[in-house]
Amino acid sequence: MRARVTIMLKPGVLDPQGEAVRRSLAALGFEGVEAVRQGKVIELDLATGDRAAAEAEVTRMCEKLLANTVIESYRIELE
C-alpha cells in the first residue's frame, strides 16, 4: 500500500522558499501569481495492506519524524 504525506507550513508561518519562487516567477514575467507556498511530499511504500493500520502508522511517523507539528500541518492520503 502506498501512502502520500503532504506537509505544508501552517498559515501565518513565514515561507521564504515560497516567497522566493513567487519573486522568481514575477522576474520571469509570470503575472497574476498572488501567493506561493512550498511544502514537501513524502511517498511511502508500506508492506501492510490494512488501510486503518497504515493510516495509524503513518500518523505516528508524521508526529515523530516527518512533520514539525509546531509550524507544519500534514495530510495523509492512502492509495
Added chain:
Amino acid sequence: MRARVTIMLKPGVLDPQGEAVRRSLAALGFEGVEAVRQGKVIELDLATGDRAAAEAEVTRMCEKLLANTVIESYRIELE
C-alpha cells in the same frame, strides 16, 4: 484559483532525501516501510479564474522554473 504542483524525482533517479527518511523511520522502529520518495509541492494562488488558461500558465512555469524536467516529473491539480 489555486493550483497545486507536485514535483517528484523520476523513477530511477537516486533520491538521497527519501532514503534518509527511510533509514530514520527504521531507526525509530517503524517496520514495513519498503521505500520512501521525497518531493516538493508548490501551491500557487492565481489571479485568473480561467481553468484552461491557468493550466497552460502553470505548465509553462513548471517547464521554465519549478521543475528540472531532466530528472523530475510534475503533476498539476487545479482547485
